Amino acid sequence: MSLVAQNLRFAYGDVPVVDGLSLTLSPGEIVGVVGPNGAGKSTLVRLLAGGLEPSSGVVTLDDKNISSLTRFHLARRLAVVPQGGTLPGGFRVHEIVTMGRTPHVGLFSRETTNDMDVVTRALHRTDTWRLRDRRADALSGGEQQRVVLARALAQDPDYLLLDEPTNHLDLRYQVDVLRFVRREAARGVGALVVLHDLNLAARACHRLVVLAKGREVAHGTPHEVLRAERLRDVYHTDVHVFAEPDTDLPVVLPKL
């Protein structure tokens, strides 16, 4: 029971973007993917979600190659929260979230009462139930992101892939998103989160993977991974790393 990437490679033209990555995501765990811009983080998410075909290597879901699964089958097991973007105009929040049921309902039938129960629960679990009749495009960025999370939950997935879900959000909503991920992981969902904020990543994730130029540079607990010297090499930036008093978790502070 896990989502496994084995020796993935992918190139845009001649430029390798993902260059031999292997990774395992198990139920209930949160894996953070960090690294500089252009390290291949978003491409990794797309490869894991079957949105891109790797040039070599395989992604397996419970030991089955995902390219042998139908798109709908895959989308019932695995939900993606893509990077940024606004929600389309005119739709109500509940309509957007109900679209998350598409892989279960199909394109040619209507939602059952069970589908609508799942949607209702997804709205509650993301605290968007009170927004259900509002126009989604009129909501704030933080509220829109919650709606996108609710849509992902409506897929009722075993795995969640989130590509920089805290981008452009204020502190409260950043924390909100990561608390959401922790709650879902506690229910047994395996989550892979691409993050830029190393301190949030250290607090939210069980394991961290550091990518640079499409390769894995380090992999382990936040403690093992977030070392000043390594971060300086990866980001070409000097940083202090010290331990947070209560939790002993690493705090990364760049030197200006």
Next chain:
Amino acid sequence: MSQVTSQRWLLPGRVRWTPLLVSFVVLAAVVLLATGVGSVGVAPAEVVQVLWFGATGQLGEAPNSVAATIVWRIRLPRVLLAALVGGSLALSGAAFQGLFRNPLADPYLLGVASGAGFGAALTLIFAPTVPLLAMLGVPLVSFVFGLLSVVVVVLLARQGRTIPMVSLILAGVVLGSSFSAATSFVMLLDRELAANVLAWLLGSFGFASWANIAAILPFVLVAGVATLAASRALNVLQLGDEAALHLGLPVETVKFALIGVATLATAAAVSVSGIIGFVGLMVPHAVRLAFGPDHRTLVPLSALWGALFMVLADLLARTIIAPAEIPVGVITALVGGPFFLYLLRRERRGFG
């Protein structure tokens, strides 16, 4: 859990049946009324009677056989053709606006109209000297050229198995202006016949016949059924290509299929009526403003409103300066322009 089951009823339903039903009834009534209006007035009740005699093939039995003949052979095909053309233009407009996620897209975006216009110009100008063109006739030649131009646009724009929407639009615009230039050039070759080309380009239902209706009906039906079936996919597509893909939608297949059927329906409509503007742009937009963006309501309602709008526009076109006619494309532009501006202003104030 019981809280959830008691709450799901707070999420409103999906297809809006009431406006669909009301629009259908209104359309049927307007078709009957419009069929009765003209140089010889026929009351709606009598129109219904003629419909019965005509449909059962005993037109000679009708009490007033002159009125019956006018209604059955001239008016009814014209009104029904207007409804079919208006419906398919608005339906294709809804599909294109959904596909391109742009409310300013219209069914002529990929060059159907300019291709068809060139085909029509070619036929009208050269038919006297080229027997083959005369034999094929304007509808067939313009239909083929309309399809051809979209095929060329799609081939130019596609990269492997995907079609980037921006290159598609650019290719459509470029090919469209090339065809328009070619049409203008062909018109210059014979100034007398050019008047016919111009009249065709402006759009008219003056040549409506049962044969025309039978010719385009299959395309319109296929497009209607396919677009309706794809309305849920169109909704999901509004989330963006990537999000739609991750929800399992075969994005490229949906795009190819919808462009295909919408183009067939538009080319068919244009081939029997000329280039009637604004309907495919304005009607889906108006429906969206009134009833929201859900394609399960938007697609069928656009078809109904497009049909209704076109029947009324053609009614104006043939009655305002009777016995002469105004090209129906002029009416749709004159009525459509201000209406569209009004809708835009209304939208800016915020609705719903």
